[in-house]
Amino acid sequence: MSQVQTAETDSQRVSRAVIDAVAAVEGIRPTELAPPLYDVVDPDALDKVFAGRSSLGKVVFNYNSYEVTVDADGHVAIKDYSG
Template identity: 35%
Template sequence: MVVEHDFDDPHSELTVTVVDAVSKAVGVSPAGVVPRVNDHVDPDALDRIFRPRPDGSGRQGRLTFELADCLVEITGDGTVRVYDT
C-alpha cells in the first residue's frame, strides 16, 4: 500500500497518515495501531524530521521500521509505503 502525506495541510500529521495506512493494510481500526506506534518511533520527532523546511523545500531521507506486522517506509517527499512482513 502506498499513500501520500499532505504536508500542505497544517492540521495533518505524518504519524496519523502512517497509522491510517497501517490500519488499512492489516484490517484493524486505527485505535488498534496507535499504541504500537510509540513502541517504534517518537511521533513528534517523526513529524519534525519530515516536515518541509521553512522555505517550503522538501527534506531528503528515508525511515524504515516495523509496525503491526508491516514494514513501514517513509521518504522525505511524504510517501508512506506499507509492506506485509
C-alpha cells in the same frame, strides 16, 4: 507480501499517515492498532524530520509485521511480511 502506499497531505502529519496506512492494511480502525505507534517510534520526531518538505532521504522501521518506509515527499509505503 502486500504493499499499500498513501500520499500524506499537507493537513496530515506523517505519523498520522503511518497510523492510517497500517490500520488500512490490517482492516481496523487506527485506534485499534496494537501496539501504538509511539511504542515503536517517536511520532513527534518522525513528524519533525519531514516537517520542512525540503528534507531528503527516508526513514524505514518495522511496525508489527510490516516494514514502514516514509519518503521525504511524505509518501508512506507499508510492506507486509507476515505471509
